[in-house]
Amino acid sequence: MESKTPLLEIVNLHAGIEDNKILNGINIEIGPGEIHAIMGRNGSGKTTTANIIMGHPDFDIEEGKINLNGINLLELEPWERAKNGVFLSFQYPQAVPGLQVGNFLKKSVASIRGADAAKGVNFRGLLKDSMKELNMPSSFLSRYVNDGFSGGEKKRFEILQMMLLQPKLAILDETDSGLDIDGIKTVATGINSAIRGTDSGALIITHYSRILDHVKPDKIHVLIDGKIVATGDASLANDLEENGYDWLENKIKSEGEV
Amino acid sequence: MNTINKYIEVSELPHRADHLWRYTPWKKVHPTGKVKDVPKEVKGPKIRLLNLSGTESPPGIELIRGVGEDIRLPESDDVSTNFIKSISEDSKWILKTESKFNSNEPILIEIDAVDEINGIQLTLDIGDRCEFEIVTIIKGSTNWMGLLRTGRIGNGSNINDITVGLQERGTLLRVDAISLGRDAEFRTGTVSSGSERTKADLRYRMGEIGSNLRVIGSILSRDSMHLDHHIEIQHDAPQTFSRLSWNAACGGKSKTIGTGMLKVANGSKGADASQNFHNLLLSKDAEADGIPELEVLENEVVGCGHGIANGPIDENQLFYLHARGFSPMDAKSALIAAFLNSTLSKMGSMKVHDWLSKMLYSELKNMNAE
Known part of the structure; x- marks a missing residue:
């Protein structure tokens, strides 16, 4: 039988910062075209996982x-x-006063997808269409990166970058936080258009089920104390929203692993 | 008393305790280091007036030989002022505009200094209700260059003035002593990335009601450069406004100094002033000092504040750019350019900004900030 290489494979990941251990053996496997979500309490290790995948220099991998x-x-x-x-x-997202959005996007696209992808009609067309989809005015391009942006503008700008960079793996760290209902829909549309129907995948980190109603993840992982304690389908998010993390912990104690 | 004698009389005066000379003593700035010396046969640099685009400057503005009218200028330093005067007797120019002179095309003054020692005096005689932008470039391979700018910005005029230091080597001594007329708006920028040593004494006086001043700096130092800028802003009338924003990026083994003196005279009711210095340290051997000082003698002011921040490149900004595919070198260059651009973009119109940005990026390419 042919075995398919997973898009993302995290195996027994133990990591921390200085003497503070945060992740205690994480395992996640995302296939091409799949969207997974991680949920968990504050401080459970969600953002650490995202930063470690991206290669943040502050974290130590044990x-x-x-x-x-x-x-x-x-x-x-x-x-x-x-x-x-x-x-x-x-x-x-970091503000970089003095760095114009338009120049930043061009440089970033050129660095990741090659110089040809950052110029000409194709780039301008993709930029225009993506900004339209995210309800962003063209005047946005002359502003400075995240400088004076509202919470919603920052999140939409992150999604715009994702749409232009066309990554294989998109990690979205609480991209829905601070967004109003329309903003969540807009961002979810951006995620679906960038990932669904492609070989790419996404890992969405969130506290709320609302964005997952629009994105409909293939799997949801629950992270508690740096360890994935439960994995389920999209209905797990609704159960958690209704009953809280205590419910899940009690269930695990009584039934073993979910 | 002629200018040489005037200088010799005061040449021993500057003391290191003096705010102006604390970080770069006069003997380090003087062409020979012997402060009593007044070099003979100093030639004036080549100077020309044109549009920034390279075309002929429009009617209504001219560069003529001579000295301007005697007006009340900011109190200036006797030593540096008299020294430049003593060596530039044959190189005195007036930039004169008619009243209501207006130009959409930025104007350029190009000063090309190629002789061993150069000195020049330039009087700004800007008429009332003028509106234009002027960029002054100092370039050339001279070993020593002195530029004394004096003058007055006419009532109700709105001027963007940018001085760009691109001297290939040696020392630049720059002195500004400029007064603002009633309701005049004067935005004066300094872009410095040339000369091994720069000593600038920039003083502006708001002696008439309603004048508005912005002093902006984008300073890039590298290798073993030593760039020292003193900015003195004098509020001598009610309802006057000033802002000083000074950004310096300091790499290699270079040193930048920014000293500010904000004086609000008694009677300057409603004055609104602040000064901010921001230094970006790009290497462990680079050094940057920012010293703002206030002398406020009026109680009824809108505000008088000052601030300073020094630090290396922000690690979080670096990681953000790395996560967007910027290599370490590209990320560092982008952040230095962004830092300098945040003051550069305040100096003038988009046209001037584009021109300055291209010049700055080309300087950044030459930078060895490792």
């Missing part, structure tokens, strides 16, 4: 592996991971 299409990401620097198709939509 054990485990992270492969993207069979490539060992842990051997790559963050910009090399980006060039290999990893994209992180940041929970708190």
Whole structure:
């Protein structure tokens, strides 16, 4: 039987920062075209997982592996991971006053997809269409990166970058936080249009089921104390929203692993 | 008393305790280091007036030989002012505009200094209700260049003035002593990435009601450059407004100094002033000082504040750009350019900004900030 290489494979990942251990053996496997979600309490290790996949230099990996299409990401620097198709939509995107959005997008697309992808009619067309889909005015391009952006503008700008960079793996760290109902729909549309029907995949980190109603993930993982304690289908998000994490912990105690 | 004697009389005056000379003593700026020396046969640099696009400047503005009218200028430093005067007797120019002179095309003054020692005096005689932008470039391979700018911005005029230091080597001594007329808006920018040593004493006086001043700096130092800018803003009338924003990126073994003096005279009711210095340190051997000082003698002011921030490139900004595929070198260059651009973009119109940005990026390419 032919075995298919997973898009993302995280195996027994143990990691932390300085002497503080955060992840205690995470296992996740995402196939091409799949969207997975991670839910969990504050401080459970969700953002740490996202940052480690992207290669944040502050974290120490004790054990485990992270492969993207069979490539060992842990051997790559963050910009090399980006060039290999990893994209992180940041929970708190950094402002860079003085760096114009238009120039930043061109440089980023050129770095990741090649110089030809960042010029000409095709680039301008993709930029225009993506901005229209996200309800972003063209004046956005002359502003400075995340400088003075509202919470919603920052999140939409992250999704715009995802649409232009066309990553193999998109990690969306609480991209729905701080967005109003229409904003969540807009962002969800952007995620679906970038991932569904492609060989790419996405890992959505969220506290709420609302965005998952629009994106409909293939799997949901629940992270507690740096470990995935439950994996289920989209209905798991609704159960958690109704009953809370205590319900899940009690259930695990009484039934063993879910 | 002629200018040489005037200079010799005051040449021993500057003391390191003096705010202006604390970080770059006069003998380090003087062409020979012997402060009593007044170099003979100093030639004036080549100077020409044109449009920024390279075409002929429009009617209504001209560069003529001579000295301007005697007006009340900001209190300026005797030593540097008299020294430049003593060596530039044959190189005195006036930039004169008619009243209501208006130009959409930015104007360029090009100063090309190629002799061993150069000195020039330039008087700004800007008429009332003028509106235009002027860029002054100082370039050339001179070993020592002195530029003294004095003058007045006419009532109700709105001027963007940018001085760009691109001297290939040596020392640049720059002195500004400029007064603003009633309701005049004067935006004066400094872009500096040339000369091994720069000492600038930039003073602006708002002696008439309603004048508005912005002093902006984008300073890039590299290798073993030593760039020292002193900016003094004098509020001498009610309802006057000033902002100082000074960004310096400092790499290699270079040193940048920014000292500010904000003086609000008694009677300057409703004055609104602030000064901010921001230094970006690009290497462990680079050094940057920012020293704002206030002297406020009027109680009824809108506000008088100052601030300073020094630091290396932000690690979170770096990671953000790395996550977007920027290599370490590209990310660093982009962040330095962004830092300098945040003041550069305030200096003038989009046309001037585009021109300055291209010039700055080309300077950044030459930078060895490792």
